[in-house]
Amino acid sequence: MATASRRRLPALLSRRNGASAAEAIHGTVKLGRRTKHLVKRLGPGDVAVVDHLNIDRIAAEELIATGVRAVLNASESSDGRYPNAGPLMLVRAGISVIDFPDGDLFERLRDGDPATVEGGAVSVRGNEVASGRVLGAVELERRLDEQRARVDEALADFAENTVAHVRQETDLLTGSIEFPATRASFRDRHVLIVVRGDRHRRDLKALRAYIRDVRPMIVAVDGGADGVLEAGMKPDLILGDMDSASDEALRCGAELIVHAYPDGRAPGRERLLEMVLPHTLVPATGTSEDVAMLMAYEKGAALIVSVGAHFNLIEFLDRKRGGMSSTFLTRLRIGEKLVDAKGVSRLYAPSSPFGPAVLFLAAFAILLAVVAITSPALNDLVQLVWLKIRISLGL
Numbered sequence: 431m432a433t434a435s436r437r438r439l440p441a442l443l444s445r446r447n448g449a450s451a452a453e454a455i456h457g458t459v460k461l462g463r464r465t466k467h468l469v470k471r472l473g474p475g476d477v478a479v480v481d482h483l484n485i486d487r488i489a490a491e492e493l494i495a496t497g498v499r500a501v502l503n504a505s506e507s508s509d510g511r512y513p514n515a516g517p518l519m520l521v522r523a524g525i526s527v528i529d530f531p532d533g534d535l536f537e538r539l540r541d542g543d544p545a546t547v548e549g550g551a552v553s554v555r556g557n558e559v560a561s562g563r564v565l566g567a568v569e570l571e572r573r574l575d576e577q578r579a580r581v582d583e584a585l586a587d588f589a590e591n592t593v594a595h596v597r598q599e600t601d602l603l604t605g606s607i608e609f610p611a612t613r614a615s616f617r618d619r620h621v622l623i624v625v626r627g628d629r630h631r632r633d634l635k636a637l638r639a640y641i642r643d644v645r646p647m648i649v650a651v652d653g654g655a656d657g658v659l660e661a662g663m664k665p666d667l668i669l670g671d672m673d674s675a676s677d678e679a680l681r682c683g684a685e686l687i688v689h690a691y692p693d694g695r696a697p698g699r700e701r702l703l704e705m706v707l708p709h710t711l712v713p714a715t716g717t718s719e720d721v722a723m724l725m726a727y728e729k730g731a732a733l734i735v736s737v738g739a740h741f742n743l744i745e746f747l748d749r750k751r752g753g754m755s756s757t758f759l760t761r762l763r764i765g766e767k768l769v770d771a772k773g774v775s776r777l778y779a780p781s782s783p784f785g786p787a788v789l790f791l792a793a794f795a796i797l798l799a800v801v802a803i804t805s806p807a808l809n810d811l812v813q814l815v816w817l818k819i820r821i822s823l824g825l
Contacts, residue, residue, distance in 0.1 A: 455499045455526060459543040459554075461536060465489045466626075466653065466674050472496035477545045479535050481505050485516035485527075488627060493520060500526040500547045504535045507565060513577040518570040528552075530562035609725045610710035612685055614666045616729035620646035623726065624665070625719050626653035626674060627738030633771035634661040634737060640774055646735065649726065651718050654738060655679035669725070670718040672698030680707060687711070687725075689718040716756030727764045734764060737771045 457477040462468025465482045466489065472478055474497030482489060483505040493501060501507075507517040507529055520527050528550050538559045539545070539552070546553045552560045622641070624630060634657065640646075641663070650658050652670025656679050659665075668675060669687040680686065680702070686709035690696035694713050702709045714721045719739060726734050761768065 453548075455547040457499050457545060457547075459539050459541060459545045461539060461541050463536070465493070469493060469496055470676065472498055475499055477502065477547060479504070479539055481536070482507070484508055484511070484514045485520070486514060487516055487519065490516035490519040494523045494525065498525060500528065502535055502539075502547070502552065502560075502562065503527065503529050504531070505529075506531050508570070508573060508577075510573065510577060513574055515574060517565055518567065518574060521565060521567045521570060527565045528562040529565060530560055535560060607712065607714045607721070607724065607728075609712055609728055610687060612667060612687075612729070614647055614685065616647060616726055616731045618730060618732045620644050620733045620735060621726040621731040622646040622648045622735050622737060623651065623719070623722050623739065624648065624654035624658050625651045625736070625738040626657060630654060630657045630738030631660070634658070634663075637735075637737070637771055637774060640735075647726075647731075649722050650675075650679070650684070651722050655682070655684065657738070669712070669722045670698070672701050677705065680705065685710075689714065689721055716760065720756045720760040723760055723764055723768065727767060731767065734768045735771055735774050736768060739770070 455477070457475045459479060460468060460472055460476045461479040462471070463481040465480050465485070468478060468480060469489075469492040472493070476496070476498050477500045478493060478496075478498045479502045481504040485501075485503070485507045501520055507527055508514050517527050526547060528547070539554070543554045550562045550564045551558050552562070622637075624634070634641075647667075648658055648663060648665045649667045649669060650665035652668070652672065653674030655665050655668045655675045659679055659682065664682055665679075665684045667685040667687065668679065670689055672680070672686070672688055686702060686707055688696045688699045688702065688709055688711050690699070690711045690713040692713050692715055694711070696711055696713075699709070699711070712721060712725070714724075723734055723736070
């Protein structure tokens with residue numbers, strides 16, 4: 431009896447830790463060193479192989495949406511530098527997360543391999559090819575609490591790096607960036623800047639009434655273009671490195687502006703040249719998100735509404751940003767013209783689509799009553815119709 435209890439103990443501890451060591455997972459291997467590209471090829475039941483240090487919230491949400499059974503990571507899913515909740519989100523969604531920081535998964539596995547994942551072991555056609563460390567919910571929760579308790583260290587590094595780079599990016603503040611001419615006019619219009627983030631889908635849904643009534647110009651930042659299309663809309667302009675937007679988004683008819691390095695280098699331009707898509711360049715420091723907001727401001731937008739933009743420390747660290755100098759300078763220059771999507775959705779009172787119809791019917795009824803009262807012949811007709819109605823109803 432004692433022996434049987436000892437045998438059950440490891441499995442019990444494993445279940446309490448959130449790992450699914452007892453249940454073998456079978457699926458098709460899909461490899462991709464860039465998670466944001468890999469998710470476009472993943473489907474339910476696949477085994478995702480990534481090389482993603484500190485899996486962020488956005489990546490976790492996209493992996494969960496694909497329906498994968500397991501995520502095998504060639505890097506540490508959480509190295510402890512700051513509180514990143516991505517791995518815990520995956521585990522809570524029932525996805526097995528296994529780290530292989532010391533093994534080269536991309537050499538041992540191939541796209542399309544039929545894999546079996548059991549505990550931390552990965553087998554292909556019955557042969558074990560790699561063994562890693564399963565991340566459980568209890569362990570991840572404990573580590574997340576510890577990271578939150580000493581987040582001041584990450585904050586100090588972040589602030590120092592921000593100050594160190596402010597002087598290098600002052601062109602964002604002085605207005606020295608030369609923006610290309612665009613077909614669409616920004617002048618005196620509301621501009622919606624859509625960024626691929628962990629809440630851009632929710633924000634777009636909350637803004638449906640505002641978008642319907644105001645009809646703002648929609649500027650998508652790289653992968654944000656796909657979010658706009660998913661919401662049933664079309665971006666007027668796409669700006670970014672052009673490495674996250676899908677081919678469908680790039681071919682949707684929007685104007686394309688490639689964000690280049692200050693020296694003019696633009697790796698993303700090669701993709702557009704291969705697709706034979708017309709485009710322009712904007713060399714500038716900072717992020718594509720910052721450049722899109724500055725362009726809207728410089729071209730005379732009346733209001734800039736951000737969707738999915740990054741506003742707090744954890745979001746910046748999740749996106750591998752060591753500082754926020756460009757974002758700080760951008761917000762400083764734009765000032766009160768920039769509002770977050772949540773603010774718009776809370777303050778904007780949508781007009782009822784039935785309002786005009788109700789107003790018209792009320793005005794028509796009043797007019798009919800006035801005519802009936804002032805016209806004896808029509809008044810007699812109305813009384814006759816009313817009499818017949820009473821008789822038919824037995825009144």
